[in-house]
Amino acid sequence: MLKSGFVSIIGNANVGKSTLLNTLLGEKLTITSSKPQTTRNTIRGIYNDEDSQIVFIDTPGLHKPKHALGEYMTKAALRTLSAVDLIMYVVDATLDRDELDDMVLKNLRNLDTPSILIINKIDRVKDINRLETYVETLKKRHNFDGVFAVSALKGTYTDILKDDIKAFLPEGPAYYPEHMRTDQPEKFLIAERIREKVLLTTREEVPHSVAVIIDNIEMDDEHTHLLNIHGTIVVERDSQKGIIIGKGGRMLKKIGTLARKDILHLLDTKIYLDLHVKVVKDWRNKALELRNFGYEEDPS
Ligand SMILES: Nc1nc2c(ncn2[C@@H]2O[C@H](COP(=O)(O)OP(=O)(O)O)[C@@H](O)[C@H]2O)c(=O)[nH]1
Ligand SMILES: [Mg+2]
Known part of the structure; x- marks a missing residue:
């Protein structure tokens, strides 16, 4: 039986959401850059193998709106959360706090959707104690269904992550034809x-x-x-x-x-x-x- 479902990738700007999507898909689909707010639209990236189809939803980073464009981006990110099978909340391992954690974790608490914490950029971590403290704080604020440390850029532990993502998905149909890489024209x-x-x-x-x-x-x-x-x-x-x-x-x-x-x-x-x-x-x-x-x- 095929496992299939929808997985939202959320988190602050610049934590590596689009890089992670590209790595999980095994090809470059969405653009990435060191500038915040690179991703402006919600983009679906479709992963296929023999026993699964995972539809990843890459969202614009969540942030405090400054422009009409910013407001559109934040709304688009939050709206996807209630209708998916799994939420991946991505944080940057080199930071020890994130001004949006509060806002995001509050939103997660009100949803029934399972969520996992992804600690990205572990290739750049220098102070492991500081990281542990940050992760402990996040775990206290929200009861995540799993915690994963990865490097999206280097592809470290991303295959294991993919297998674990599949475990969260129900048995279901293929939502998209196999050759389709994305919903975007x-x-x-x-x-x-x-x-x-x-x-x-x-x-x-x-x-x-x-x-x-x-x-x-x-x-x-x-x-x-x-x-x-x-x-x-x-x-x-x-x-x-x-x-x-x-x-x-x-x-x-x-x-x-x-x-x-x-x-x-x-x-x-x-x-x-x-x-x-x-x-x-x-x-x-x-x-x-x-x-x-x-x-x-x-x-x-
Ligand atoms: N060192 C390192 N840099 C990363 C990693 N993942 C993403 N980046 C970099 O972080 C920046 C933001 O990445 P991007 O995927 O555009 O972030 P997004 O705004 O969350 O989609 C880019 O310069 C990426 O190359 C990682 O695992 N390690
Ligand atoms: Mg992005």
């Missing part, structure tokens, strides 16, 4: 790869001010099998547009080159990537723009 995955390269190459407020839209994807012609992708990088201010384009267009070229390589692996096909930069003033606070850029209310 290809356009979204492509746009995210481009946004990841912007995050990688820019600093301060620029990463947070960027949205990427794919305007058009078309096959060049049947013989070359070259996929033409036209995308727009949206920013909030003229000065940010200048930064993204760079001197003599150098920055945009760099972003394009990095993104093209990555998308080539994603789609396994040759591509031509054409990128433009556009200013939409204050888009993060405008409901209509949020919808246009793909951050709409999730109906589920």
